Amino acid sequence: MRTRHLVAVLMALVLMVGFSTAATAGTLTDIVKRGELRVAVQSGAAPMAFVDKNGKHTGAMVAFVEDMAKRMGVKLKILDFDWDGLIPALLSGKADMLAADMTPTLKRALKITFVDPWYYDQLCIFTKSDAPYKTLADIDKKDVTVGVLLGSTGETMAKKILKNAKIKSYKGGGRMVINALLAGHVDAGVNDDMAVLTALPDYPANSVRLLDKRLGSKAPLSFAVRHESINLWQWANLYFKTVRLDGTYDRIIHYWVESTEWAKDHK
Amino acid sequence: MITNFNFRVVWEYMPLFMQGLRNTFLISLVSLILALAVGIIACGCRLSRWKLLRGLAIAYIESIRSTPLLVQIYFFYFGLPTLGLRVPELETGIIALMLNSGAYIAEIVRAGITSVSSGQIEAGISSGLSYFQRMRFIILPQALGVTVPPLLGQAIVLVKDSALLSLISVMELTRCGQELTSERFMPAEGFLTVAVLYLCIYYCLKPLAGWAQKKLIFREAY
Amino acid sequence: MIAEYASRLIQIIPFFLKGLLMTVVVSGISLVLSTALGFILGILRTGRSRLVSRSIGLYVDVMRGTPFVVQIFIVFFILPEWGLQLDALPAAILALTAMTSAFICEVVAGGIRAVPKGQWEAAAASGLNKFQQLKLVILPQAMRTILPPLVGQYVLMIKDSSVVSVIGVTELTRVGWQTVVRIPEGLMVFTLVGVLYFVICYPLIRLSNSLEQRLSQESVRL
Numbered sequence: 177m178r179t180r181h182l183v184a185v186l187m188a189l190v191l192m193v194g195f196s197t198a199a200t201a202g203t204l205t206d207i208v209k210r211g212e213l214r215v216a217v218q219s220g221a222a223p224m225a226f227v228d229k230n231g232k233h234t235g236a237m238v239a240f241v242e243d244m245a246k247r248m249g250v251k252l253k254i255l256d257f258d259w260d261g262l263i264p265a266l267l268s269g270k271a272d273m274l275a276a277d278m279t280p281t282l283k284r285a286l287k288i289t290f291v292d293p294w295y296y297d298q299l300c301i302f303t304k305s306d307a308p309y310k311t312l313a314d315i316d317k318k319d320v321t322v323g324v325l326l327g328s329t330g331e332t333m334a335k336k337i338l339k340n341a342k343i344k345s346y347k348g349g350g351r352m353v354i355n356a357l358l359a360g361h362v363d364a365g366v367n368d369d370m371a372v373l374t375a376l377p378d379y380p381a382n383s384v385r386l387l388d389k390r391l392g393s394k395a396p397l398s399f400a401v402r403h404e405s406i407n408l409w410q411w412a413n414l415y416f417k418t419v420r421l422d423g424t425y426d427r428i429i430h431y432w433v434e435s436t437e438w439a440k441d442h443k
Numbered sequence: 444m445i446t447n448f449n450f451r452v453v454w455e456y457m458p459l460f461m462q463g464l465r466n467t468f469l470i471s472l473v474s475l476i477l478a479l480a481v482g483i484i485a486c487g488c489r490l491s492r493w494k495l496l497r498g499l500a501i502a503y504i505e506s507i508r509s510t511p512l513l514v515q516i517y518f519f520y521f522g523l524p525t526l527g528l529r530v531p532e533l534e535t536g537i538i539a540l541m542l543n544s545g546a547y548i549a550e551i552v553r554a555g556i557t558s559v560s561s562g563q564i565e566a567g568i569s570s571g572l573s574y575f576q577r578m579r580f581i582i583l584p585q586a587l588g589v590t591v592p593p594l595l596g597q598a599i600v601l602v603k604d605s606a607l608l609s610l611i612s613v614m615e616l617t618r619c620g621q622e623l624t625s626e627r628f629m630p631a632e633g634f635l636t637v638a639v640l641y642l643c644i645y646y647c648l649k650p651l652a653g654w655a656q657k658k659l660i661f662r663e664a665y
Numbered sequence: 666m667i668a669e670y671a672s673r674l675i676q677i678i679p680f681f682l683k684g685l686l687m688t689v690v691v692s693g694i695s696l697v698l699s700t701a702l703g704f705i706l707g708i709l710r711t712g713r714s715r716l717v718s719r720s721i722g723l724y725v726d727v728m729r730g731t732p733f734v735v736q737i738f739i740v741f742f743i744l745p746e747w748g749l750q751l752d753a754l755p756a757a758i759l760a761l762t763a764m765t766s767a768f769i770c771e772v773v774a775g776g777i778r779a780v781p782k783g784q785w786e787a788a789a790a791s792g793l794n795k796f797q798q799l800k801l802v803i804l805p806q807a808m809r810t811i812l813p814p815l816v817g818q819y820v821l822m823i824k825d826s827s828v829v830s831v832i833g834v835t836e837l838t839r840v841g842w843q844t845v846v847r848i849p850e851g852l853m854v855f856t857l858v859g860v861l862y863f864v865i866c867y868p869l870i871r872l873s874n875s876l877e878q879r880l881s882q883e884s885v886r887l
Contacts (some may be wrong), residue, residue, distance in 0.1 A: 219833065220846040227843050231680055255753070256833050260625035261742075267628060268745035270752070287628050324610075327625035344532075346612045347621060351846050354523075356612075360529035378847070507864035509820075510859045511827035514838055518859060521851025599729075606732030610831065616733055630742035638739065639730045645730030 203272050203405035209416055212251045215241045216271035219256030221349045223374050223432045224277055227256075228442035236432035237275040240294070240399075242422060244415055258328030258348050261374065263288060266402060273408065277371060277397040279329045289403050291412040293396030294425075295433070297370035299333055301387040304357060307364070310344065311366055312389065315364050316340050323353040323362035330366040338366075358383060377436050452632050456623050463619035464640055470533075470615055471602045474540035478601070479594075481541055482548025489553055500549070507546035513607050515539050520611045538607040544601050551597065555590030556582060595652035602644055616640060674853060678845055684840030691754070691836055692823045695761035699822070700815075702762060703769025706800065710774040721770065725856050728767035733828050736760050741832045757829035765822050772818065776811035777803060814875035820869045824862070837861055 207213050217237050219224035225235040233254040245252035257265050259276075266274045266288055271293075277297070280290035303309050315322060316338045326329040326345040334343050344362055346352040350371040356362045357381065365372075369390060376384055401408050419425040432438050453460075488500035507515070516539040523530050530538070559582045567577040609618035620637035624630045710721045728736070740760040744751065780803050788798040830839035838879065841858040845851050 203559075220843055222847070226847065229676070231683070258831075260621065261832075263628050264624065264630050264742050267744060268630075269750050270745070282626075326621065344612055345622070347610060349846065352612075355524075355846075355849065359524035361532055379849075505867060505870075506859070506863065507735075507865040508870060511838065511862060513827045513830070514841070514855060514858050514862060517838070517841065517845070518851070518855035521845045521849075522855055525850060525852045549779035603730075603732040606734050607828070609734070617732065620735070620738070624742070630738065631746060634735055634738045634743060638727075638735050641732060641735065642727065642730045645726070649726075649730075 202407045203401065204407040204411055207250055207408070208248065208273055210250070211296040213241065213245045213248060213252055213273070214253045214255060214271045216255050216257055216262050216274045216276075218259055218276050218349055219243075220351060221259075221276075221371070221375075222378070222442075223438050224371075225254075225256065226273070230442075234438075234442055236351070236428060237277075239428045239432060240419075241273070241275050243419070243428075244412070247293060247415070248411075259325050260347060263327075263400075266400060269402075272401065272405065273412070274400040276399070277368060278400060279395045280398045280400075281329060281332070281366075284400075287403075288400045289409055290398040290400045291409060292416055293398045294416055295370070295397045295429070296394050297368045297397060298394050299330055299364055299366060299391040300369040300372060301364055301391065302354075302357070302365040302372050302384055303387065305382050305385040307385075309364060309387065311387070312337075312391075315387075318342075320364065321362045323356045323365040325350055325353055325367055328336075328367065329395065330368065334366040337391070351378075354379065354384065366398075368395075369395075374433060377439065448635075449629060449632050450625070452627055452629060453636050456619070456632075456636075458638060459619050459622065460636060463614065463616035463637075464644075465612055467602065467605050467616040468644075470537060470540070470605050470613070471598070472606065474537050474544060474605070475598055475601055477537070477541040478544035478548055478597075481545030482552055484486075485545060485549035486552040486556070489492050489549060504546045504549055507543055508550075512539070512543050512604055513610070515543055515606070516607055516611060532608075532611050536611060536613050537607075540601065540604060540608075544573070544597055544602065547597055547600075548594065551590055551593045552586075554593075555586035558589045559585045591653055592656040595648065595655055599645060599648050599652070602648070603641070670850075673848065673850065674682050674857070677848075677854075678857070680840050680844070681857055681861060684835060684837035685865070688823065688826050688835065688836040688838075688862075689865065691757055691761065691829065691834065692819070692826045695765060695822060695826075696819055698758070699763040699765040699769055702766035704773050706766060706770035707773025707777065710770055711777045725767040725770055728764045733760070733764055733825050734831060736764060737829060737832055752831045753829075756832060757826075757834045761822060761826060761829065764825070765818060768818055768821070769815065772811055772814045774808070776807035776809075779810045780806045797868065809880045812880060813873050816869060816873035816876060820866050820873070823866055823869075827862075859869065 194288045215236070217233070221225055221235070223235055225233070225237045233256070238254060241254075242252055255265060255271055262274050262276055262278070263284065265271050274288070277295065278284075280293070284290075301312065301315055311317055318340050320341040321344055322334055322338060322341045323344050323346055324334045326347045331343070331345055344356070346356060350367050353362070353365040353367060354372070354375055357365050369386065372384070372386065399412060401412065416425070464649045485500050485503060488496040489504065491497055491500075516536065519530075519539050520532070523535065563581050563585065564577060567581045572580065605615055608615055608619040609621060612618070616637055620633040623633035627633075706721050706724075709717050712718065737757070737760045740763075741751070741753070741756045744756075784802055784806065785798060788802040793801065823862050826836060827838040830836060830842060831837065837858055845854045
């Protein structure tokens with residue numbers, strides 16, 4: 177009886193190791209063979225990726241990857257994570273691709289490969305409309321608390337240039353920072369201007385104001401894949417070139433990002 | 444994987460981990476003291492002769508025991524601003540921990556007090572001792588032996604519960620692990636280190652509970 | 666205003682019920698697995714081999730000494746590096762099972778140890794082998810001590826299942842979090858979540874209490 181057990185354990189180990197070996201045939205090939213594209217998106221981040229009033233995953237990012245999966249001829253599986261969980265999810269193989277409004281920083285690029293940008297935005301400082309802050313110098317003071325999103329470029333930038341202010345990182349999504357601002361936990365926040373502007377309609381009108389000057393320079397936003405997923409990377413780049421030409425890109429961006437049309441159907 | 448473990452990064456983040464460890468310790472201590480106060484008061488109400496106080500205490504204790512701590516934390520974190528109250532995250536977390544542990548401590552203290560056999564109380568009454576004298580000389584010393592070990596157990600639970608505060612951005616030990624992971628994309632170095640540090644706390648507190656158990660068993664006068 | 670509040674509430678209730686179902690499913694599966702594993706570990710813990718007993722003791726210490734939220738992060742983000750890639754739901758079940766089985770192990774071991782030595786000797790003298798002794802004589806008696814805390818562990822598991830929301834499992838707490846990020850009505854959302862947990866936990870707590878009373882009465886008869 178003991179030999180049988182030993183053989184069973186060995187077989188289990190072999191299977192485990194076998195399944196865990198990285199796909200050397202190419203991620204795209206695996207996806208097509210598997211029939212399913214797994215994408216990591218941020219959770220609770222309307223209009224990029226969120227769960228709508230019907231309980232469905234939806235948003236700009238989801239719209240793009242749904243289209244991708246359709247053109248690939250596979251099913252789509254959406255996995256949602258907190259912002260700081262996206263890259264670990266991609267790296268650990270839980271997802272084939274990361275679809276978010278993520279800035280391709282050189283530090284991140286050491287670990288993952290970014291697809292060509294699908295949009296551009298810039299970091300901004302935002303605060304309550306009735307707060308007295310007008311410039312960066314007003315914020316960079318010892319008694320000011322600034323909220324940032326854990327794992328974001330806003331966090332990195334804030335820690336770099338705001339030497340005097342207290343920085344508090346929030347786990348979850350950009351909305352956690354806005355909530356914290358309105359609840360009085362922080363005096364100001366730093367995040368991508370697009371992320372803030374697209375979230376504002378959910379909050380009382382004129383409660384949040386962006387400071388005039390943006391931080392840093394215009395930054396790209398990209399999807400990402402693992403280093404070894406070269407064929408998937410090339411496919412995704414070609415995808416974005418294609419949809420820019422055939423009108424799909426304009427349609428999605430207009431509906432989700434540049435207007436609030438999506439709110440009628442999905443909020 | 445063991446060979447890939449990046450000790451250099453762990454060492455680089457050690458100051459942060461130490462800060463988190465210190466904060467976890469302080470948060471747990473403050474919450475424990477406050478919870479003791481809440482628990483004793485709640486227990487007093489629970490054993491009171493007035494139905495209203497008893498009812499309130501029972502409602503409080505049963506709601507805490509039948510709902511998860513995380514839900515209680517989120518309740519205060521997201522709910523208090525709805526009422527217009529601006530409570531910083533740390534204080535919100537401590538309130539949640541205090542109310543949560545307070546309910547369990549109330550039950551522990553109640554079990555301790557009711558464990559003293561009625562014969563002892565009758566002997567006290569027939570010896571002419573007042574309520575407070577009975578409490579001080581007969582009931583409480585015996586109740587202590589039954590109460591202190593579970594209280595230390597609750598202290599250990601409280602340290603682990605404080606980890607949930609990381610989800611509302613309180614800078615305690617677990618949050619340090621999250622920061623390392625999100626800045627360096629190294630979940631192993633982040634969370635395994637944190638786990639080991641929590642185990643250190645556990646192995647410091649556990650013998651204390653065992654020692655208290657041994658020492659105080661003598662007090663159970665028969 | 667109240668009408669709008671009520672209509673919001675009615676609109677979100679179906680999602681919360683789905684979340685509650687997921688909570689029950691996750692807890693239920695983990696319950697079955699951890700009971701099986703816990704009993705096996707508990708029996709081995711009281712066995713003759715000191716190496717086995719100490720190893721299991723170490724496992725129990727690690728599970729009891731680290732916060733569940735840290736354990737969940739380790740299962741979800743670190744195990745893949747060691748070859749075990751899991752989706753959120755299986756990872757949650759694995760982590761819950763691993764932790765609760767450690768607690769159940771201790772409960773079972775305690776129950777077995779509480780059976781008087783004479784029972785083992787009498788069973789052996791009746792010609793039963795070790796396995797039969799355990800199955801026919803010891804365990805049935807141990808169940809009296811094991812059952813109430815076992816039901817208590819189930820309640821704890823349902824509450825701990827709320828923590829798996831951090832890796833994205835759409836159980837009740839996660840639904841609450843997703844909703845409150847979308848519509849900032851913190852008080853309403855988490856009161857609803859709390860009530861739903863109460864509805865499934867409170868009866869179980871009462872069951873555990875009544876079991877404890879009934880089973881302790883039986884032993885008095887002995």
